[in-house]
Amino acid sequence: QALRGEVTRELYVAFLSQAYHHVKHTVPLLMAVGSRLDDSKEWLRGELVHYIEEEHGHEQWILNDIAEAGGDADAVRLSRPNVETDAMVAYAYDVAMRRNPVGFFGMVFVLEGTSVALALDAASRIQRTLALPDRAFSYLRSHGTLDQEHTEHLAGIVRRLEAPADRSAVTDCANAMFWLYGNVFRSLDRAAYRAA
Numbered sequence: 001q002a003l004r005g006e007v008t009r010e011l012y013v014a015f016l017s018q019a020y021h022h023v024k025h026t027v028p029l030l031m032a033v034g035s036r037l038d039d040s041k042e043w044l045r046g047e048l049v050h051y052i053e054e055e056h057g058h059e060q061w062i063l064n065d066i067a068e069a070g071g072d073a074d075a076v077r078l079s080r081p082n083v084e085t086d087a088m089v090a091y092a093y094d095v096a097m098r099r100n101p102v103g104f105f106g107m108v109f110v111l112e113g114t115s116v117a118l119a120l121d122a123a124s125r126i127q128r129t130l131a132l133p134d135r136a137f138s139y140l141r142s143h144g145t146l147d148q149e150h151t152e153h154l155a156g157i158v159r160r161l162e163a164p165a166d167r168s169a170v171t172d173c174a175n176a177m178f179w180l181y182g183n184v185f186r187s188l189d190r191a192a193y194r195a196a
Contacts, residue, residue, distance in 0.1 A: 002122045005129045012126055013071035014188045016062050019139065021081035022184070024059040025089050027052055029096055029104060036101040044102070047157055051108075061138045068136035084187040088180040095173050102166045105157060106173025110181055112151050 001007050034048045063073040081089070095103040123140035126132070134141075161167050 002126050002129075003118070005125055007126050007129055009070055009130055009132075011188055012130065012132075013066055013069055013076075015185075016066045016069065016071070016139065017076045017079065018082055018085045018184055018188065020059055020062040020066070020076055021079075021085045022089050023055075023062060023139075025092070026055045026058065029092055029107075030055065032093065032096040033101040033104045036096060041102070043160070044157065047153075050153070058139065058142075061142065065136050065139050069130075069132055082184070082187040082190070084180070084183040088177065088184055091176060091180055092173075095169070100165060100169035102161060103169030103173035105154060106170045106175070107177045108154055109151075109170070109174050110177040112154065114181065 001011065030048050030052050034045050037044055063077060066076055067073040080086075092104060092107050095101065095107070119140045123137045126140075127134075127137060158167070158170060161170070
C-alpha cells in the first residue's frame with residue numbers, strides 16, 4: 001500500500017507502533033544470544049557488541065517519528081503489541097534461549113534485508129502521500145542506509161559459521177521470520193482501524 005501511494009497516516013503510525021514493539025527487543029535479544037554462545041564462538045561475541053552499539057536506542061527514534069507523524073508516542077510506549085508482533089518476538093527469544101542462539105541471525109537477515117529492499121523507497125512515497133516532515137522518517141531512512149552495511153556484515157558472520165547445525169539454525173529462523181514478519185504487516189490494517 002505504501003509503495004502504491006495508498007498509505008494513510010493511521011497505517012503509517014500502526015507500522016511504527018509495531019516496529020517499536022519489536023525493535024525495543026533488539027538489544028536484549030543480542031545480549032541473550034551472546035550469553036548463550038560457547039567459548040568456540042568468542043569471535044561472535046565481538047560481532048554482537050558491534051551490533052549492540054549500532055542498535056542501541058533505535059526504539060526512541062521510532063517514538064519520535066510517531067510523534068512527528070501526529071501519533072501518540074506515549075500511548076504506543078505503554079501499549080501492548082499486536083499478537084503477530086508478540087509471536088515474532090517470542091519466537092526470536094525461543095531461538096536465542098532454547099534452540100541454537102546463532103539462529104537469531106536468521107531474524108537479522110529478514111529484518112535488515114527487507115529494510116534494504118524497501119525502507120528508503122517506502123519512506124519517500126509515504127512522505128509524498130502524507131506530506132509529513134523529514135523528522136517523521138528517521139527510523140525508516142536511517143535503517144534503509146545502515147542496514148546496507150549490516151547485510152554485508154551479516155554475510156561475513158554467516159560465512160564464518162562452519163558447523164552445518166549453525167547454518168541450518170540461521171536458515172530455519174529466517175524461514176520462520178519471513179512468515180512471522182509477514183503476519184506483522186498483515187496485522188497493520190486492523191491496528192490502523194483501531195487507531196482511527
